[in-house]
Amino acid sequence: MINRQWTVAARPQGVPVATDFELRESELTRPGDGEMLIQVLYLSVAPVMAMYMSGESIAQRPPLALGDVIHGRGVGRVLVSRHQDFEAGDIVHGQMGWQTYCVTAALPEDRFYRYSATDLPAHLALGALGMTGYSAYCGFVDVGEPRAGRPVLVSGAAGGVGHMVVQIAKNLGCAPVVGIAGGPEKCAFLQELGCDAALDYRRDDLEAQIRAACPDGVDLYFDNVGGEVLDAALENLAFGARIVLCGSIAEYNLDEPRGPANYTRLRRHDASMRGFYVYNHEAGFAAAERAMADWIRAGTLRPVQQITDGFEQLPAALMGLYSGANTGKQVVRVHDEGET
């Protein structure tokens, strides 16, 4: 059986370009003891993949060499299982790589999870009901400790994690819930999601926009971008504010990363900046999935997934993240759920 794979052709210099990727075909190997053969249904598209391509070692995962298959999470159907926890027919999500079929490696960090919300579409395992949703829920709720009735600010609010965070904040009664995104279309999307205010970072003076939306200061800022947006948030903290650092896409591709120049604002307001790495919060995944699935079924959380069709579209979808074109969680459909 032929497997198609996207590999690292060259190290991205900043934002990845088409010539950094190479499509390859290879013969599938058979799964060994403890392994599975998985038909990949959907693959996730996220900035961390460009970091892997650049040769960064993340989460104990060894750096990618030139020619290696690009890392990426996927959801798929188990075709053959020699793994004691799974059987053929299961829908699972985990690290699959940019390929159409996956023979699971036995790396301990490459843990797979059975998708349990089978009444809901499988691609949600790459969104609200998988790592993206766990990042939103565990980061916002467990790390950020939101308070009902208090102002919440979210950057990258139209993105995969961000658009869930604003909806979680609304479900928990935070007020106002203020989203930041780029451009009028994304801001309209934020209004649709229920944001009390949608701020466009491309317009002048984000700092003043935040102040107008949260005149008493921000109680909890969920940061997906870093850079100047983080600076502007730091100028608008309420006493005891928390900043949750989830992502920093504004800084991934800088040669010389910059820190928040005004981080000393944390002192004046007894505020804190809290980093978190979702894989450290595995104990909270089940509760996160339960809460998110319940809100989806109740209609109070609407996961937005942009599904691009076709395995060959993966590089374009990744490059699109940096153009600011994406809304919601980006996934690529590799096989139809009905196809074998």
Next chain:
Amino acid sequence: MINRQWTVAARPQGVPVATDFELRESELTRPGDGEMLIQVLYLSVAPVMAMYMSGESIAQRPPLALGDVIHGRGVGRVLVSRHQDFEAGDIVHGQMGWQTYCVTAALPEDRFYRYSATDLPAHLALGALGMTGYSAYCGFVDVGEPRAGRPVLVSGAAGGVGHMVVQIAKNLGCAPVVGIAGGPEKCAFLQELGCDAALDYRRDDLEAQIRAACPDGVDLYFDNVGGEVLDAALENLAFGARIVLCGSIAEYNLDEPRGPANYTRLRRHDASMRGFYVYNHEAGFAAAERAMADWIRAGTLRPVQQITDGFEQLPAALMGLYSGANTGKQVVRVHDEGET
């Protein structure tokens, strides 16, 4: 009665220079209702005073104009009291300004505190048993949540706050307690204070020095300096580490302040950076003073105060802070405790 006062002659451009200060004499006014006349015994010397001179508004205190008396905390003897909480003869500490006598203003933020540890020298009210000590104790203990047996790192460890933090850490059983300072003399001073390791930031590769002293990472970093020292600490965090932001002298006088370029390290380690402003922790002052005074009496905490004699030496003492010449808390003696 003649009062001598140091005033702002010019706005400091970066580190203050002698021509930024002007000595003036004026006639003392009589204290009105709710006011006191205080004979100033000692004045504190700290970097925040240069920030006031630069025209910054700090802690709701209006910015200093040219010609104004420079702000500064002092300890003194009440000569005349028309304030219901104090009487003549009390030793009090609070905002007195750079002058030999002080008629207290009725500003609510200019709260005065009676010095209660009368068995110990009065100048400790500007050190271990005043705001400096409260900063060390409330910041390290209440905000930092130190854990016995876990590694603590302190920058500016030979300074007014820092040299108390390392001793508090030893008293609480943190291990190792690692101090950072500039030059072999200060490092020798840190060893005398009981530091398990003393790192010289002027030597190459502070990051590697920290790694050698705390091979399993730093559990609690108390930051008095910011800048490259903070960067180096961020590279050496243990899981769940806390960074307490107390000061950032490396950044006070930069035209373009820089943030910690690698602040995203907080994410990998589920670490947090916690700002604090001592005046927000007034509820903890009494406990701090009690704990510190008990350790001083027991001989397990040794406050080091550099006392410079003479009111006219104030500008030189402030400028000396930036040359890295100071060890312990800097105070200037204005009047002998016995003199009237």
